[in-house]
Amino acid sequence: MYVEFYCLLSLGLLLSQNCEFSLPGCTDGGPLFSSKAPQVCGVRVQLEMQALWRQFDQLGTEMIVTKSGRRMFPTFQVKISGMDPSAEYVLLMDFIPVDDKRYRYTFHSSSWLVAGRADVAAPSRMHFHPDSPAPGSQWMKQTVSFDSLKLTNNLLDDNGHMILNSMHRYQPRFHVVYVDPTPNSHLNAYRNFCSFSFPETRFMAVTAYQNHRITQLKIASNPFAKGFRTSDPQEEMKDWKAENSMNWTENREDADYCSLPVSLPSADAFGCLAPRCPGKEPQACGQFIHRRVINAASGAGR
Amino acid sequence: MYVEFYCLLSLGLLLSQNCEFSLPGCTDGGPLFSSKAPQVCGVRVQLEMQALWRQFDQLGTEMIVTKSGRRMFPTFQVKISGMDPSAEYVLLMDFIPVDDKRYRYTFHSSSWLVAGRADVAAPSRMHFHPDSPAPGSQWMKQTVSFDSLKLTNNLLDDNGHMILNSMHRYQPRFHVVYVDPTPNSHLNAYRNFCSFSFPETRFMAVTAYQNHRITQLKIASNPFAKGFRTSDPQEEMKDWKAENSMNWTENREDADYCSLPVSLPSADAFGCLAPRCPGKEPQACGQFIHRRVINAASGAGR
DNA sequence: CACTTGCCACCTAGGTGACAAGAT
């Protein structure tokens, strides 16, 4: 789907790139949320496949980047509640560097080491969910999946993929933007969105897997890698976990939902994050963002 | 993609179901078009794969309908010009019975015979192009393809597929609707759309192919049926034609475009068709069409 | 040595008509 957004995401959408990731941000119902529009202030987001994400995170998640673009696994998927059912929303993602470091992997110690300062930052892009814009009722009806999002290391990519530097670490970020139909809505655009970061979705961008245990977990849990599976009892257990992780995760999350802090995302509105990055001014992403979004899944040729 | 259209297609969108198909309708620039809005009065639509459509039409096109839904082949695809690049449009299709007859195929004479009056009409549905709504610039940028459209004979279908009666003949119809942002736009909604019918896209709905030559042409030209191809020289010629039909068709159409009447669609605005159906009142499709469109490709479970 | 690229076999997911069996 092609969508053009003019002035939807104006002044208020400030990108806090290159900031040390910090959590949690503003807590729900806290005083910092009082400045948010009613259409976004009650929005709750729940990460799907959270247990699988955590399995990867414990090993140190790696995501392949290729010239032509590679999907993420696990896929970033969320369940959303608390939207105004009749209000229109745009949903999007971006990726911010966790730090300004470059890493390398040492096989003999099976660990990541700092290998210097970060390379020059890759062009910052945002990935609009292809169903955007849509009313809150649609977004809340079922899981919202970013399975069409692809990662690339090609700085000149023109397929709308997310450009990342290999051997750098990133934090996915999820944004809910209320499409304010009132005139001059850009004047208080900062009120019309909220953002969410799930720490367990951090990952290292790589061109080839470094940690063999990550490879094995990918093979065990990604259906498209089934060709590489062996039939060890242990492996079959992993298969089972992966294939049942949806229900498995939901059972856990039903209990945790909105109760344990660890299962809550850090709702870092940009305006909230900014003070946490002293000495680093958040960058305004253009006065007005005139962006023609190309759905990666559609491809440029379609 | 899920889209809700409220009041977009109000009073003016009258369906002239069960009318004898007639062509041409209002010709471009004719006096009947003077009442159309400027956003739609200049719209031109060109059928893609026209040569292939005509090959099928000469044999008597058949389209399979199944309980779970079957795609059309050839796919209904068009190139559009003459839109207002910055105006928003909704594109959609529907299917009208060519007549009120039921048919049967006689294998010994290889022809279709009338087998009585039509069965009770299947529930009338419209298929919104999943990219709707989008600005004219997007629609005109490349071929618009209805490849996610599926045909079914299941009267109780809840997947949003087009419901047709088997052994009945249908004419696909294509509608361009300008999304008028002005208040009370429904009062003159009839001005904000135009419709196109390509006679060579008529077909008989069937649950199994009747005419063996249709089967052979499907096998020869549909990539998904490659498994049934033989390697006769004659067959290979058909393969070549099919695989090159895109360029082959375009070359023809470039010459014909807006010059020969046969390559022009009959631009039958509903208001124009109505007088051609004496004794059959066009049906108003609800005062306001509150329709939740489910893209067939996404499926209900997504 | 550290990292990247291109190609490959092997999957998932789903679109074909053939065909046998079922329905009326």
Next chain:
DNA sequence: ATCTTGTCACCTAGGTGGCAAGTG
């Protein structure tokens, strides 16, 4: 006899990590 349904082998299209070769 006529028409429909479900299953099947065989495709297209594209997402996997392995691996050899390439780059610096």
